[in-house]
Amino acid sequence: MPETRILLEHAEDPALRTIEGYKGYGGYATMEKAYREMEQDEVLQELEESGLRGRGGAGFSMGKKASFLPRGDMPKYLCCNADESEPGAFKDRELMQRNPHQLIEGIAIAALAADAGHAFIFIRGEYDLQADILDAAVAEAYAAGYLGTNILGTHRDLELVVHRGAGAYICGEETALLDALEGKRGNPRLKPPFPAVQGLYGGPTLINNVETLSNVPRIVAHGAAWFRGFGTEQSPGTKVVSVSGGVRRPGNYEVELGIPTRELIYDLAGGPEHGHEVKAFYPGGSSSPVLTAAEGMDLPYSFEAMAEAGSMLGSGSIIVADDRVSVPHMALRTARFYHHESCGKCAPCREGTNWTVKMLERVVRGEATPMDLDIISSVQANIMGHCLCVLGDSMAMPVSAMVNKFRDEFEQVIANADPYAVVEAPPEALGASI
Amino acid sequence: MSGKEVTIVVDGREIAATEGEMLHDAAKQGDVEIPVFCYEPKLGDPVGACRMCLVEIEGIPKLQTSCSTPVRDGMVVHTRTEQVKHAQSAVVEFLLVNHPLDCPVCDKGGECPLQDITQGWGPGKSRVIDEKRHFQKPIELSPLVAIDRERCILCYRCVRFSQEVSEDEQLQLLERGDRTFVGTFDDRPYVAPFHGNITDICPVGALTNYTYRFRARPWDIEQAGSVCTLCPSQCNVSFTVRDEKVKRVITRDNHEVDDGWLCDRGRYGFEMFEAAERVAGPRLRGGETDWETAIAKAAAGLRASGGKVAAIVGDASNEEGYLLQCLLREALGSPHVDSRPSRGPGREAIVQLAQPDVSAKVRDIDEADVVLVLGTDPLHSSPILDLRVRKAIRRNGAKLALATERPTALDGGAAAVARYAPGGAAGFLAQLTEALTEVGAPSSLGTSSKESDTAGASGELPSSSAKRSEGAPTSVADTLQGAKRVVILWGERIGRERGATEALLQLADALGVASAEGAGLLEVPDTTNARGLREAGCLPDAGPGLSEPKDASTGLSAANASLVGKSTEEIREALASGEVESVLLFGVDPLRDFPDTPAWESALTACKHLVVFSMHENATTAKADVVLPLETHAEKDGTVTHPDGRLQRVRPSAGRPGGVRSNIQVLAELSTALGHDTGIDSQLEAFAALRDAVPFYADIDDSDISGRGIRWQETAAAANVPEASVGAPSERFAEEEGRSPEASATPRPSDEVPSEEGAPTLALGTYRDLWAGPITELNPPLKFLMPHQRVEISPGDAERLGVKSGEKVSVSQNGSSVEAEVQIKERVPEGVVFLAEGLAEGNANGLLNGGPVEVEVRKLGEGRA
Amino acid sequence: MSPVDGPGASNPNFPVDLAVSEGRVPDRREEAVPELHEVECPPELRERIETLMSRYPDRRSASIPALWAVQERYGWCSPEGIRQAAAVMRFTPAYLESVASFYDLLHTEPVGTHRIEVCTNISCWMRGGDELLDAFEAAAGGEDDFFVTGFECLGACDIAPMAAIGQRYYGPLEAAEAGTAIEQLKAGAEVLPEKALDRRPLAGDLPHPGEGADA
């Protein structure tokens, strides 16, 4: 079955990057309608009824979150989360690179719903090309009067700043993002207070993912009912899914939520190479507990189905491991990522990730005992639910899933240390900074 | 927090709590201990980093950090369930993953929260066999503090202190994740006036004092509570004593006084107790002698001058001050006693300032709407108040208005900054009061409502010749408009200027501080127990309890001029003129600390009989006929009075060197030797006598002040404070008419001669640096902080004079000059330069003469040498 | 003179610390907020940072952009550059260094002018990311103006194995192409044009690999 391109409609046309190109396909018409004819509450209502769920990982209702912002004339903010740093996720990159104005229009309309006067796009520093494209697009939008003061002759103002990060996955966590945007180290904050109540500079702040916001124009244009015409009851709409790893045609595919996972992996992404089979896959980025092919291949690709299966849809990124992949090594790669990215603020994550990596390194070097596997599992349990944010859990969940589901393979690896298990030191060795 | 009383249930026990207070604190009230590492209320808002304090709250699935969870009525909490125990032992295990467990060689051993919590809540055994992270250890974070990064558990406390309490922002976390470590920019030393506090709050052995490393174990030491009298802040300290000797000074948290912090002066300034320069016993010019001889000689000399004697007292307890003024007034029949470095307001003004309704207490700063800092830089003159003001701004949104001669450490956080020229305080205060009383004062003229940190310097201050504080008050006035709780921190120095104290009282009146709750004046004195000594009677025109001076024999208090003695400055002149022949100095070093060093040189040379009580040898003791040793604040027994009226107890904590005796006994014996037996020879008797003599101390007895001290204003006897005859002109200054400060300058030949080729002159401002004086000379660990004379100059004037930072120049007036290094400072107003007082070399006191001083600045090796 | 009672009060084996017996002078001065006249901040850098500060409600927000500006000017966040930014922003250099050291793309140590980040995360690792990293390191031959490093997921798993060269993405790369890229960089030529992400069509518009092996 083919893709259902809504967000990626016309995405193959390079002209879409420019404001003329975008307007050529009807761009900014919805914003004009919203700004000229709609009240804040009407916009909010459309968004809430559409059932649009956050595409950044948590899957929380976008409309509801926007409605949490207190009313009143204190300064309010909107932050677009374009940090996209979770292994396996690259959909926001595609959306910003191919259709920047769709995002800007989405932000402008969401700002109306949140009554925010200042918006920021926090884009990961690595996305240099995409940030340049956004900068150009924002400049065009200002020139055309879609941003700035007294927009479209209405008495609304909106400042939009593209803010480049500098390389830290944790800045994708919404409160760490706020600290980074305030010019600090990107450490998560205690919640409560939640950003909707007390966020950027202490003001009410709406934080949404790039894909979430990119959905806004069409929802407001065609209405909640139209949007609910796609996807499932609990997961309405389409989703841009990043498929990568052991498939022949990795890439972003926009599909209706709820289609069989198999179609994504085989029909669209081309499945594993000839003579090989899918062993397991992460259904929602590296933070999601892996599913074996048997467990997951025939599940509908939706928030609810993945949750039921004990995993999650997360950011909607599938990483496929074919039968050549050593799961213990994959577990090590996964753990190393979170160890490297832990902000270091809270003890269970900081020390848990580093301890797990050391144990897994011993495993793949064959210097461990089956008892170490029990310790690894118990350490994951000790991390879960004890951290300040969920980065710690984001390692603990997939790693414990792998140890539990592929215990035999771990024990084999320990038994006859895999000759390929050359475990080079992580990017910076501990204390190397001194 | 709302303050509403609520009830919560912790481990089945009902606990009364205040709504909004943190669960951890509420539980503590109910004797339920929840372990913490990162949580430290003194540091401000919780960070929830260590995760040690996780507890179960009914209705919430995930465990919550009790350090950051405000209590709500009816909250049901469990701190001992399996789930919680599991979490706690998990966190301890995580914290130990990278901890070296080198307790046997760790200074913290035995007083270490990590040790205790591991014992109490940790897993019995370690499952970690992997390599721990390594750092070079220990290394020098500063010359005073060692850092062992392997022991650090990254609890955030020290860096939060640096960001949110002292706000020096020098100590930072570097790198990320488990590579994170505590450090400074470019590995430079962490040098900041409060940095020693991080060794008190570190919950492990990562931050330790070089001055204490390997000195003692908890079981060889005793803690002795006392008060630091190295500055007027009078912070509460606890001396760590081993074998009768002070090994360490730590805080003895008193919210009313110090908020649980210490400055590095008080923390590390204890090795001078054993310095070689310490006066270890009585001596005469010839050399050491025994006590009888010393006291006999001292008495004889003083008696010989037949009433032409004077006394100046500085670093002394209330009891010492009281006995000293008795000795002078009663035994020697002389009224010439003072406790101020030069001169000050008269009794009338002092009595008005002492009225309870116009005086603020330290804690009022916390809740102030506006803190107005006048003529002082708390960082240098009363350091702990600097932290207090920062706290008020950061946590309670207080506004800060500053009016000073010299840029202060607090400028950055000020809503308004005004600079007046040296000697311009009185004028400034008058204009400010005017601006406040003028209805709708135009905020247009020359303001400096802070945009940038350097505002306030800008344009505030016309050249040194013009009337200097023109317009400046407006921004300050704007900040004060409508404010209720105004706390005025004012420097005693202002009072050296004629009319300034009166102007200050008028300002306080205009602000209505007397009637406003939590508003008032808080003095930052020049000396450590200034208020206590004044109230004990160490003033030329006021006896104990600020009473009018009485005739010793008749006991009648007549407004008879003969009963009014001379101020410090007048004593100096009287010595020169022979009007006074012999002097008794108690804990003062005029040649170091008083204005006009040359004049003091000749005065002390002219002095027939000089008796000096001193802790250490110095230029003044070198001139003395009799030198008597003083106890340190770790040795003496007595009381002091905080600038806000709080009487506090200084307790003997360490042993005295053999030749040193109780100051109180020595004074009593000297008095007896002079034929006046006070019948006093113990602190208790001395305090009793003081209390009888000071009516508003009447309700205070020793037990009241043992712990946290007590403000006399808060006792019933406060009513006994002398009536203020409102608005009465200050007799002192009235009487000083004719000999105005300017004229008081010892005339010098070159007085009228204009500097050749009319080299531009600049106004000279002087200040007392936190590290000036013997403190950095007698305490080896503090040597590196010894200030060297720098002339602070504005970029504009530097350009005009063609001098650059770092160059050596001479700063001179009328022949006397000091050498200094140029330091260009953006915030120094044009037309003024600043020099430091009290330095071993190039002491600015050498240039002062009681009036405004204009100086010439020349590059060395240029012009006349 | 000995202000303490002889060597090692409690334990004679521990030396009395110099700080206690003689005092110790730090080799360098501490660094508070430098004033502008104390640093030689290039005017254009100063203006750039001032403009950046003006874009945000709170000047602190400009920290990361300002550090980017410093890195562009000096090739890395050098202590001098950090001091200059600190003087303009009126923060302590320590604060800015603390921020810089948190982020992987801001370098607080000198690095080569040509920066190559090779992804070694899950998807690239599965498709030869490690080998690609080795190839780049070999090709760069440890030359100073090349900075080659392994990197976590760069958000381009669709072109795995991939690398970011001068902040732009290229992939999927053969180990052999590492050498080509280095040569092109040396020659100042355009790098691997046909592998630039910017030129790549949507995955769905690529020719279908044909019948997928059914599981």
Ligand SMILES: Cc1cc2nc3c(=O)[nH]c(=O)nc-3n(C[C@H](O)[C@H](O)[C@H](O)COP(=O)(O)O)c2cc1C
């Ligand atoms: C460690 C961590 C990393 C995250 N990274 C991202 C990210 O890169 N992009 C994103 O949109 N959300 C990310 N999130 C989720 C955000 O915290 C937040 O839930 C999301 O941006 C909300 O937007 P949404 O409701 O539109 O999904 C991350 C969360 C965590 C805990």
Ligand code: SF4
């Ligand atoms: S869980 Fe990890 S990333 Fe999140 S706050 Fe704790 S240390 Fe930082």
Ligand code: FES
């Ligand atoms: S004490 Fe609560 S998290 Fe550290």
